[in-house]
Amino acid sequence: MIIERSSEWKEGFAKRLENREAWDSWKLYNMSYEIAKANLITDFRGLQSPRYLPNLTPLAHQLEVAETVIERMNGKAILADEVGLGKTIEAGLILKEYLIRGLVKKALILVPASLVNQWLDELNQKFHIPALQYKKNYDLNYCSVVVMSLDTAKRSPHKENIYEQDFDLIIIDEAHKLKNHKTQSYEFVRNLKKKFCLLLTATPIQNDVFELFYLISLLKPGHLGNYESFQSAFSASKHNVEHDEYLKELVNQVMVRNRREDTGIEWTNRNVEIIPIEFTKEEKEVYDLISELKNVSTVFSDAFSLITLQREMCSSKEATALTLTDMLEKCTKQEDISYIEEIIGKLMALEINSKAEKAYEIISRVNGNKVIIFTEYKGSQTYLQWYLQSKGISSVPFNGKFNKNKREWMKQLFKDQAQVLIATESGSEGINLQFCHHVINYDLPWNPMKLEQRIGRVHRLGQEHDVNIYNLAIQNTIEDHILDLLYVKIGVFEQVVGELDDILS
Amino acid sequence: MYPQQIHGYLRELFKENKCQILSDSDQYLTVQLTIDMDKRIMNRPFYWQYLESTNGVPCPAQITLITDKNKLDQDVKGEVVHLGSPRLHQLFQTIKELGSFVLVYEKISGKSDSQTILTPWLGVNYKVSYFSDQTKETLYSLGINLMTGDLIEGFQESISDVDLDVNMSENTFNLPYIINPTRALDRLDAVIENKIQQDDHxxxxxxxxxxxxxxxxxxxxxxxxxxxxxxxxxxxxxxxxxxxxxxxxxxxxxxxxxxx
Missing domain, CATH: 1.10.287 (Helix Hairpins)
Known part of the structure; x- marks a missing residue:
């Protein structure tokens, strides 16, 4: 076994014996011994970190996660608590523990750009870990705990700088961003040395079971076998697996997941409703014309843009018009052009937006309480703001591209003045809005975990009211199909990862 | 470690290093640092480099350390220190550096006619850490009699009741050591290695x-x-x-x- 020792003390002692340097204070000598004794780590097991964090009171489930990850998972794990249970706190506890125990000297924390500051604040203030934000001209040799955005890290020359370093612990927040193994991010993390490693995501499966396979293969290649053996052992296809009990057990060896109801904390209820909406006759006519596009000309046969158009039509004419206008520019044949122009004409003549009316109806029912509307489209965001304004309801927009100041400003405006916040998808990470308890999913995403992320903005620690979720879906349109697929995906998640809190109804 | 303990340690650290204590309540401590202490804990090497190269008038800092924020009822501006705070870590490190090597004598009180004979010992406190993906630490305090080579375990504890001082008492006689302290240190190192070998791995x-x-x-x-x-x-x-x-x-x- 390797024994490390240093001759430093011996040399210092020799200098004193030869009277070349003065002896030290007897009082300080005793104090030094007492301090060493008091701070001694006498057991391989157990957590030291809580003693060092007098101003933080971690919740029982958070301490349990930290202990499990260190003792049973050897410091390599996916932290997959439901949104709002404090995964950052868990990761902070683990990092702190390793720092105290001297097992980690250097740590790298990769997060979405919008969360860099939040991480720095938490680590510095709650955990007293002097974490630095990575800057271009920093020499990583001198940084012990660095926070940077994954998007920066994966690019040259940062990538190379990072590979040169010897990081002991890698933490990746919102790790579901690595679900696609063909991306640059995935490749970057795959080639990163991961001695201890924490992947944080509330949603380890977003669409299909292979995402989890690839995530675990980043953390611990081989744990689920290689791709072929995984596929055959579990007869895995995207939305189906067999032997799921066995798979679940394997997954649980590298993943911890707390659900709200396991935490022993009193959670407010979550009431989820699907609200079916009927198009008006005129809206339906436009929708059908759009659905017919693929039979009109091969120019429109691209399934993806057709589906996009259908979804947009379920949202607002503003969103639809933008895409149609783009299409028009690509058309060369006169008949195609006139077909599209006809649709645009009918679209622009629409006076009623059934979905917006339903949203307004819900807002006016909640007695002045705050409401968040999530939409997939910027066009709809702008339209809704105008529409609600015309009904005397004040609202603020929100999206992920806002910088930190603007986000905080909008959040404050929403809290103090406006009744409604209208957010696009990218706005659903990293804002916490416990003061609001009504969420309207104006458009449905393909991915059920996006719904969970959205709801997680309000249904988290600190929420005092029951949370009401309204999922709007227009009947006999693509939204029926989206709903079906959402149910299937939730099924896969529950089979492999575990139960999910209600997100559809 | 309680706030009072930490407070006590810090007070001693500053007193032992001749820093003037300007105010001292149970919850906080304001100290005028000496030049040496400033250089050790204020993290401003460029200031000192500049000052020394220009022969300026040194102006070591004053600091206020709040050791018990929860009980503090006055409005005091200062740095909060507690177990886990980087500042306390640094101050503990300073205590370690300034309390590494001692030469002490047992105090002989009262006047006796006969000389008291004192025997030299080498005492060393070791920390042994086991590392894999987990850690555990053990302290060993060993003492070796430099006349006879006798060994004592738990040396630090065994002298905790003995009154020791950096100055020799009157009328004492120190036996010169037979075993060279450096050799003795090698002996103690070997004892530690032996202990490690015997341990459960x-x-x-x-x-x-x-x-x-x-x-x-x-x-x-x-x-x-x-x-x-x-x-x-x-x-x-x-x-x-x-x-x-x-x-x-x-x-x-x-x-x-x-x-x-």
Missing amino acids: TWAEEAKMRWEKDRKVLEYFYEGVEERPDSYDIEKEAMDQQYEARIKIEIINGGLFYLK
């Missing part, structure tokens, strides 16, 4: 088992892959570093003790 066996298990999993992933990609080697290297059992021997402090 199940922890290292267990780490090895975890290591092997992980390695098998990795091999399984790359089974049948002729040319292994870089990530295979990177993973393997990470595992080696994660699980390899290591032992670190560190001396906290030690010195010469003249005892009755």
